[in-house]
Amino acid sequence: MSSTSADRPVPLGGLLLRWSCLSYLGVVVLFPLTAVVIRALSAGPVRLWKEIVNPFAWHAIRLSLTTALVMVAISVVTGTATAWVLARYEFPGKGFVNALVDLPFAVPTIVTGLMLVALFGPSSTLGVVLSGFGLPVIYEQSGIVLALLFVCYPFVVRSVQPVLENLDPAEEEAAATMGAGRWLIFRKVTLPALVPSIVSGAGLSFSRALGEFGSVVIVAGNRPLSTKTAPLYVYGEVEGFNVDGAMAVSLVLLTCSLISLVAASKLAERQG
Amino acid sequence: MSRSTFAKHMLKAVWPILLCVLGLSGGCRREEIAPGIGEPERLTLGAFSVMREVLHDGLIPEFIRQRTETGKKPVHFEESYLASGALSRAIQGGFDADVALFSLDPDVEPLVKAGLVASNWNAGPTNGHVVRTLVVIGHRPDNPKRIGDWVDLTNPGVSVVYADPKTSGGARWNLMAVAADGYWPNGVLASATPMNPAGAEKLLADIQRNVSVMDPSGRQSLATFLRDSGDAIVTYENDLVQCERLTGRPMPYVIPNRTVWIEIPAVEVIATTQVNGRSELAREFLAFLGSESAKPIWARFGFRPVSGTGDAEGLPPVPQGVVRIADMGGWKLARENIFGPDGLWSKSFLERAAKPAENAPAENEK
CATH class of the missing domain: 1.20.5 (Single alpha-helices involved in coiled-coils or other helix-helix interfaces)
Structure with missing residues (x-):
């Protein structure tokens, strides 16, 4: 072309x-x-390396990467399912639900954080129940994942949904006439066609999650070596006049984002 | 073509607004130039953000009232409130404040170096400070966790909030108070005994273990506490008094037996006052800030006098074991010892990270 x-x-x-x-x-x-x-x-490679392997920085980087990965793993499943529901089913209020999907992009992230604390925080009923089961969410690492899930929710849905809507039903129908069950059709026919869009949605949400600050700063508790993510660490280093440390960690975040985005687009290209 | 008519319409609409703005600014300037009998003297005041309420609603009106009573010319204040460090940088960058109040001495140092503030600014009997406050522990009404001193914050099941010392200057002095208690255990006279760094490191680590939230700033930390997170908050006394005024919610607190004075420096920026001929007025205002008549106003907003024991009307008595930053080796050394790269703060974290299994409550049997 x-x-x-x-x-x-x-x-x-x-x-x-x-x-x-x-x-x-x-x-x-x-x-x-x-x-x-x-x-x-x-700053020079030696200095950069020192700043990155500093235990506080290294923990923050690892925490950001793992929370983002966990979020992506969950988002891929829930996002694809949501896109499926929106593309394949008709139900009252569908237009409203469809609009709701994009809302996380419109809400200021700090409001997201406050909302989550109000809902799951130690003084909320839900928070008390969860803590009772030994599963406190807010001010723990799981709280970070929760915030990321909300903030990045639209990515996978919005990249999968149009593909599903434009999918040619002929192949699925053919499979059905040959006697394949619905689950088998989904796995062997529909899913392969969706993979590129799922991967690209996953790449976008991963990158977005690595840099998320506003909501995480409210829900994480920000304890060093425990719940302080890389963007929060960067902020702390800037305020503490350690610009080299801030830049070194920023560089790592940037590189991870770039790798994930390039990989996602390559993978999507190959599959498509 | 439709675009050009649109542009014409826009111009028509904007033109009157432009004229208005020009007219207004011209008017402003004229007023400034015109000399008159009732023309007020001016004073530009820069202060760190926490000072806004006490200055704007309390001290400045009182200062103006006292002047008009004695038949002096009225004063028009131009007030600017910034974070303390930002204010210091703004004045270095040319902000023409006549008088400035900072949250801590180190923010004055660069101004002295740049020749903007007299080098003897801290030579007086109060070392250049006009007022002071204490690091205290705020708790919930009725004190359900029975918090009375620092050591109570190490109890199992107590959740503590304070700001992150990396990002908040205030938080550093909060933890300095914790360190002071560890340096000199109960009852020991501070100045007579050498500091015990191991004790400070242990207390810092034990309290940190109970910390649930570390917000980037003191204000955010207070907001978190107001959202019902945490059983105790480590912050300044005046912050809690202020918070109670603003929110109407009771903010009970205890003053630990060993804590530190947070002393507030106020300076005349000679580089500005000498150019504008406001030196006399600036000094008069500074003297007023430290005067007897200002004390009750300061106290209403949670601040204590620099002189004497520091007791103030309406505030709880000052305990015996309060130390000054100077007792801990001064700002520079105190900060370096605790928050420097090899300071007690970082060390307490890293040692804990090295043996994470030691989180067990067995620690608390002692």
């Missing part, structure tokens, strides 16, 4: 559009990120 457009002479308008879009991307996204990378690398 790209070869046909390359054969024709490029109209000036298209060239201008392409050029301006790429420079916009450069100014808005690439410049600030490059500044972070340059600032981080200027």
